[in-house]
Amino acid sequence: MLKDLTPQHAEKSAKEVGCLAQQPAVDSLRARGAALAAEAARLSEAAEQAAPQAKIAEKAERTLRKLQQKFEELEAKRGRLEGELRGEQASAEASSGATQGSSRAEAEARQRNQALTQRVKELEAQLAKIQGPQHAGADAAKNRQQDEAIAAAEREHLALQQQLEERGRAVAKAREADAGIAAQLAKLQAANGRLGPRLRLLQAASAKLRDGQGQATAEARAAKQAFAEDMGRAIEAARRLGEEAGAMQANYSAAMDDRKKLHNQILDLKGNIRVFVRVRPMNAKEKPTEPTGEATVSFRDDTNIGLFDAQHSRRKWFEFDQVFDPNSSQASVFEEAKPLATSTLDGYNVCIFAYGQTGSGKTHTMTGTEKDPGLNTNVLRELFHIRDERKNEYDISISIAITEIYNETVRDLLCPTAKKLDVKINQDGSTGVPGLTELKVDTVGDVMKCIKEASKNRATTSTDMNEQSSRSHSIVTVRTQSTLRGGDTYIGKVHLIDLAGSENTNKSGVTGQSMKEAQNINKSLSALGDVIQSLVAKNPHTPYRNSKLTMMLKDSLGGDSKTLMIVCASPAQTNVTETSSSLNFASRARNVELGKAKRNAVAN
Numbered sequence: 001m002l003k004d005l006t007p008q009h010a011e012k013s014a015k016e017v018g019c020l021a022q023q024p025a026v027d028s029l030r031a032r033g034a035a036l037a038a039e040a041a042r043l044s045e046a047a048e049q050a051a052p053q054a055k056i057a058e059k060a061e062r063t064l065r066k067l068q069q070k071f072e073e074l075e076a077k078r079g080r081l082e083g084e085l086r087g088e089q090a091s092a093e094a095s096s097g098a099t100q101g102s103s104r105a106e107a108e109a110r111q112r113n114q115a116l117t118q119r120v121k122e123l124e125a126q127l128a129k130i131q132g133p134q135h136a137g138a139d140a141a142k143n144r145q146q147d148e149a150i151a152a153a154e155r156e157h158l159a160l161q162q163q164l165e166e167r168g169r170a171v172a173k174a175r176e177a178d179a180g181i182a183a184q185l186a187k188l189q190a191a192n193g194r195l196g197p198r199l200r201l202l203q204a205a206s207a208k209l210r211d212g213q214g215q216a217t218a219e220a221r222a223a224k225q226a227f228a229e230d231m232g233r234a235i236e237a238a239r240r241l242g243e244e245a246g247a248m249q250a251n252y253s254a255a256m257d258d259r260k261k262l263h264n265q266i267l268d269l270k271g272n273i274r275v276f277v278r279v280r281p282m283n284a285k286e287k288p289t290e291p292t293g294e295a296t297v298s299f300r301d302d303t304n305i306g307l308f309d310a311q312h313s314r315r316k317w318f319e320f321d322q323v324f325d326p327n328s329s330q331a332s333v334f335e336e337a338k339p340l341a342t343s344t345l346d347g348y349n350v351c352i353f354a355y356g357q358t359g360s361g362k363t364h365t366m367t368g369t370e371k372d373p374g375l376n377t378n379v380l381r382e383l384f385h386i387r388d389e390r391k392n393e394y395d396i397s398i399s400i401a402i403t404e405i406y407n408e409t410v411r412d413l414l415c416p417t418a419k420k421l422d423v424k425i426n427q428d429g430s431t432g433v434p435g436l437t438e439l440k441v442d443t444v445g446d447v448m449k450c451i452k453e454a455s456k457n458r459a460t461t462s463t464d465m466n467e468q469s470s471r472s473h474s475i476v477t478v479r480t481q482s483t484l485r486g487g488d489t490y491i492g493k494v495h496l497i498d499l500a501g502s503e504n505t506n507k508s509g510v511t512g513q514s515m516k517e518a519q520n521i522n523k524s525l526s527a528l529g530d531v532i533q534s535l536v537a538k539n540p541h542t543p544y545r546n547s548k549l550t551m552m553l554k555d556s557l558g559g560d561s562k563t564l565m566i567v568c569a570s571p572a573q574t575n576v577t578e579t580s581s582s583l584n585f586a587s588r589a590r591n592v593e594l595g596k597a598k599r600n601a602v603a604n
């Protein structure tokens, strides 16, 4: 029986336990069992040797057998326990991990250890019983050896216990950690449980979005493509329209030029007085009083002008040969007047006069400033230009005289000290001022000098309406003589007239001498009005002799002249009555038919 407790048997048992976590403890127990068995064998041998005590030995043998039997029972029990332990270990590993299994195995090992400890104690007690009477005093050395062996077994047992305690602590720690991990795992699982449905929703939404995005991208691509195609078509259409518009504009411009030429030809044939209207910019005095809303003066195109009378809430439209808005330049006015003025060199009589209320811009239009000269200078410059162009075929000479009609007297502005002058109507119906200074001019510089001199001598005064109001009618007369080499001589004349302004003496606030000037100015202007009226009505008698002004203008307002009247006007509502009167007068003048202009040619 004892042979079952050999080290080999113990080793086999240990192999069976295999992977058990408490293997070292079991091995140690097994070794200790083997040592005990060896000790028992040795004791049995000793008992046999002690022949005299054979009976006692037999008894001891029986006792040992009994012990052996009990030991075997214990061993069998241990085997069962190990089997159960392995089974539970396997299931523990499968279900809740190694920690739990190892703790259970540890508990069982502890139990078994206790049982073995108990058993060892019992064996020791029995041995002591057996050996006590036999060896008392017989072999003290052997007893000591046994004691030492027991003491060693006890130390081993102690060490085993310490190991078990350490292992217990490690297991407790592992359990704690395991519990922490389990708690965390539970938390995570709970969170996962909560997040799961949301995640699924999000995944579904994301999938939907991906689908939508794909669709939107495709649609955007298609729209972009369609847009690019539309744009291409639109650009092409715009280009074609631009071309058409350009062609139409060119046609329109050509048509307008043709219309103007035809219109001028008709006017030439009928001898109509051409009428331009020029509206000056609003001045600082007028601006604050101008009512908001309807503009006093408006322009529909370059021939139609509307005048709004705020008092009667009425706008009246007028048509003229050309209208100039407040932004128009001196050059643009000259451009329209140029063909008429330059026909002087072809032997025509031309008359350009500026008409309008005081302060409306007559002097600005005719004289202008040195930096921004008016028609007088521009016309003469053009005459010089044409002279230079024609110098190979023509000999052209140009002279200038400047007069003013002040309080019904004619004054020579190029020679203010000259004796009194008068207007004479010649036999042939032409007019002239005998004794008037006439200066030959060759350059624009010469002309500027003359105009400067005349301006110095001209009668002006400051009124409430115009700081530099002309108190006389100024007349620049340019005579041209063009002799075609080997041909005729053409004598032309152009009167450039800056009339004194018609004046409401209440408004201009004049008294005394200025009042007399105003009355004379108004008288001569009304004489001009009468002449125009008579010409419109084609009366057999025209009252030229009623004023010096109408006498001077006789050959420009009668028969063989080309005449242009430039009506100057204020854009302000405060002057609407005067502007209305000027435009009505200009409309009447426009109906005057002077008959076809004649060329003054002298055969050489």
Ligand SMILES: Nc1ncnc2c1ncn2[C@@H]1O[C@H](COP(=O)(O)OP(=O)(O)OP(=O)(O)O)[C@@H](O)[C@H]1O
Residues within 6 Å of the ligand: 279, 280, 281, 326, 356, 357, 358, 359, 360, 361, 362, 363, 364, 365, 466, 468, 469, 470, 471, 499, 500, 501, 502, 568
């Ligand atoms: N087209 C214009 N652009 C700028 N300023 C202008 C224009 N017309 C007139 N003016 C200014 O308005 C003021 C009055 O003009 P201007 O002296 O020519 O009037 P007028 O008709 O000659 O008056 P009067 O009959 O009293 O002599 C001047 O200061 C002039 O410079």
Ligand SMILES: [Mg+2]
Residues within 6 Å of the ligand: 362, 363, 364, 468, 469, 470, 498, 499, 500, 501
């Ligand atoms: Mg003036």
